Amino acid sequence: MTETETAALVARLERLAAGLPGVETGTSYGAAALKVAGRMIATARDAGTVVLSMPLDEKEHFLELAPEIYYETPHYHGWPAVLVRAGAIGDDELRQRLGEAWLRRAPAKLRKLRPAGDG
Numbered sequence: 001m002t003e004t005e006t007a008a009l010v011a012r013l014e015r016l017a018a019g020l021p022g023v024e025t026g027t028s029y030g031a032a033a034l035k036v037a038g039r040m041i042a043t044a045r046d047a048g049t050v051v052l053s054m055p056l057d058e059k060e061h062f063l064e065l066a067p068e069i070y071y072e073t074p075h076y077h078g079w080p081a082v083l084v085r086a087g088a089i090g091d092d093e094l095r096q097r098l099g100e101a102w103l104r105r106a107p108a109k110l111r112k113l114r115p116a117g118d119g
Helices: 003-016 055-066 093-103
Strands: 023-029 031-036 039-046 049-053 081-085
Touching: 003 023, 003 031, 003 039, 003 081, 003 093, 039 093, 049 093, 055 081
Parallel strands: none
Antiparallel strands: 023 031, 031 039, 039 049, 049 081
């Protein structure tokens, strides 16, 4: 995968997270990442993979529910993050997962700014 393809994935993540208050693009371990209040919600690990912040219990659920989309490697085992095959997940579902990650990571003052009924 090329740098251009990775940049396209970052642009997709930014577009899908555009309505979430306080989201900024930064880096996490050298990779482009979306953060809220300095806390990572998603990282473009490479052009085909998103690392998404997710509690362990939810992670196990999604790994079982849709292994064609969600997976983990030994490096992420036991960590509250799941790997997502970017080409296998639609925009609506990815937007939903980004919103859920944002809700878990955003401080209360930012959560109050999110419109009611928004994801």
